[in-house]
Amino acid sequence: MTGLFELLGLGASAELLSLSGWGGNLLRGLANSLQIAFGAFGMGLVIGLFGAYGKLYGGKVTRDLLAIYTTVIRAVPELVLILILYYVGSDIINKISEGLGGGRVEINGVAAGIWVLGVVQGAYATEVLRGAIQAVPVGQIEAAKSYGMPGLMIMRRVTIPAMMSFAVPGLANLWLIATKDTALLAVVGFNELTLETRQAASSTRAYFTFFLAAGFLYLMVTLCSGAVFARVEKWARRGQPSLKGGTS
Amino acid sequence: MTGLKDLMQPHRIVMMLVFAALVIWCAFALRWDWIPKYAPLALEGLWATIWILAVSTVLGFLLAVPLGLAQAVGPWYLSLPARTFCTIIRGTPLLLQIWLLYYGLGSLFPQFPWIRSSELWPYLRQAWPYAVLALTLSYAGYEGEVMRGAFSSVAKGQLEAAKSFGMPRFTMFRRIWLPQAIRNVLPTLGGETILQLKATPLVATITVVEIYAVSSRVRSDTFIVYEPLLLLAVVYMAIAGVIAYAFRRLEKG
Numbered sequence: 320m321t322g323l324f325e326l327l328g329l330g331a332s333a334e335l336l337s338l339s340g341w342g343g344n345l346l347r348g349l350a351n352s353l354q355i356a357f358g359a360f361g362m363g364l365v366i367g368l369f370g371a372y373g374k375l376y377g378g379k380v381t382r383d384l385l386a387i388y389t390t391v392i393r394a395v396p397e398l399v400l401i402l403i404l405y406y407v408g409s410d411i412i413n414k415i416s417e418g419l420g421g422g423r424v425e426i427n428g429v430a431a432g433i434w435v436l437g438v439v440q441g442a443y444a445t446e447v448l449r450g451a452i453q454a455v456p457v458g459q460i461e462a463a464k465s466y467g468m469p470g471l472m473i474m475r476r477v478t479i480p481a482m483m484s485f486a487v488p489g490l491a492n493l494w495l496i497a498t499k500d501t502a503l504l505a506v507v508g509f510n511e512l513t514l515e516t517r518q519a520a521s522s523t524r525a526y527f528t529f530f531l532a533a534g535f536l537y538l539m540v541t542l543c544s545g546a547v548f549a550r551v552e553k554w555a556r557r558g559q560p561s562l563k564g565g566t567s
Numbered sequence: 568m569t570g571l572k573d574l575m576q577p578h579r580i581v582m583m584l585v586f587a588a589l590v591i592w593c594a595f596a597l598r599w600d601w602i603p604k605y606a607p608l609a610l611e612g613l614w615a616t617i618w619i620l621a622v623s624t625v626l627g628f629l630l631a632v633p634l635g636l637a638q639a640v641g642p643w644y645l646s647l648p649a650r651t652f653c654t655i656i657r658g659t660p661l662l663l664q665i666w667l668l669y670y671g672l673g674s675l676f677p678q679f680p681w682i683r684s685s686e687l688w689p690y691l692r693q694a695w696p697y698a699v700l701a702l703t704l705s706y707a708g709y710e711g712e713v714m715r716g717a718f719s720s721v722a723k724g725q726l727e728a729a730k731s732f733g734m735p736r737f738t739m740f741r742r743i744w745l746p747q748a749i750r751n752v753l754p755t756l757g758g759e760t761i762l763q764l765k766a767t768p769l770v771a772t773i774t775v776v777e778i779y780a781v782s783s784r785v786r787s788d789t790f791i792v793y794e795p796l797l798l799l800a801v802v803y804m805a806i807a808g809v810i811a812y813a814f815r816r817l818e819k820g
Contacts, residue, residue, distance in 0.1 A: 379576070379578045380578050380582070383578070383579065383582060391800075391804070394761070394803065394804045394807045394808075395765070395800045395803050395804060396764070396765035396766070396767075396768050396779070396803055397765065398768045398769060398779065399768060399779065399782075399796060399799055399800055399803065400800075402796055403793070403796050403797075403800070406792050406793065406796075495657075495658075499659070499660040499661075500660075501660075502660030502661075502662045502663055503660075503662060503769075505662065506662070506772060513660065513662055513663055513666070516663070516666075517666060517670075520670065520671075521670075524674070526666075526667075526670040526671040526673075526674045527667070527671035527672070527674065527675055530663060530666055530667035530670065530671045531667065531671070533663055534655070534659045534663055534664075534667060537658060537659045537660060537663065538654075538655060538658040538659055541657075541658035541659075542654075542658065
């Protein structure tokens with residue numbers, strides 16, 4: 320049994336994974352990943368909210384442009400989008416910097432990751448929020464209008480609270496996609512969890528140990544998010560009949 | 568889908584003209600002179616992408632059926648491992664799974680003498696078996712959850728009726744349960760297959776030469792950045808379109 324453990328590289332893994340060893344690097348990578356995921360999710364929500372409103376209430380051209388945005392983003396692999404957006408983003412920033420008379424700009428990895436994944440998340444969030452807004456009974460919005468509420472106030476006081484219960488499951492899914500998509504940034508060379516893991520693995524030759532450890536970290540993040548989102552969903556559905564029957 | 572009448576609205580005609588102008592500008596202003604040189608390699612890559620996609624979806628679906636069945640009606644010693652498997656696959660990034668299999672498992676195998684001397688060894692030293700394995704497991708993990716829903720959605724009365732006719736269990740599964748579950752699952756299956764297509768470029772990171780790897784090769788050889796990526800996006804959209812169309816036909820027919 321110990322022979323098998325040694326073979327899997329698990330014998331020395333406690334030492335390898337200790338905080339003073341490579342464990343610290345893994346945790347730093349995880350912190351980076353979570354930072355990017357939070358930022359991308361937030362940016363996606365903002366794009367999604369405007370996108371959903373544009374798709375529902377915008378003019379013809381706005382609607383068509385948004386349709387192209389969501390269709391293209393959802394049909395092209397994330398990895399390809401990440402590369403395209405990464406190059407486009409750094410090109411634009413460099414052009415602006417040259418225009419202002421500066422030199423080439425070193426782009427912050429976290430900011431670039433947020434920009435790239437945020438645009439991708441925005442397309443999915445647009446669809447999720449559009450469906451949720453459509454599920455709000457029209458009468459509620461009409462009632463708010465007839466009270467003379469201005470548009471923004473209707474959005475803040477009626478539409479958003481009423482659509483929350485429909486949007487939360489989809490948004491939970493998007494958050495999980497965001498956390499897992501941060502791994503793709505390893506390919507472009509950002510120091511998030513997957514890349515840190517690979518560096519740790521290749522310098523110690525304990526590939527199996529480190530990838531298992533990283534998988535465990537990701538799994539913990541998803542399981543904890545699942546628990547959090549269950550609470551959020553319960554909160555968003557407060558006052559509504561429970562899905563399981565009976566009242567909650 | 569939009570009909571011809573929808574496209575004939577004035578603002579759409581203007582947009583299409585703008586789009587056409589954009590395409591023509593792309594054709595002339597961007598560099599496409601690398602295409603003839605890389606076309607044979609690109610076709611090979613395209614074939615590899617389609618091959619990996621087809622094999623991993625078919626194998627993944629075959630694995631998803633027992634996974635779904637175990638979760639829907641299996642005893643705890645079958646449903647618990649199936650549920651754990653699905654949770655782990657869905658909770659970790661695919662890129663990590665691919666690297667775990669290729670670098671992790673790939674570095675363990677040579678240490679076992681009986682694997683080194685087996686018939687499988689030449690295959691275990693290449694990248695594509697790991698790519699196919701990782702994509703298959705991932706597809707099975709996602710599709711297993713979907714199949715669980717599909718299997719539990721088949722009406723209980725039908726199964727009871729079949730039982731009262733004295734139908735053997737396997738016949739019941741093959742003639743009543745599976746066909747209905749598959750029909751219920753077809754729309755999701757189309758979506759999952761497109762997601763699987765979008766997962767295939769990840770195998771390029773373990774040296775499998777598919778269409779994405781070809782575009783990276785063009786980028787690193789010639790320093791042309793946008794053109795190969797744009798073409799690649801169009802290729803992926805075309806394949807996704809074909810898959811969506813095929814599944815719509817399947818649903819109707």
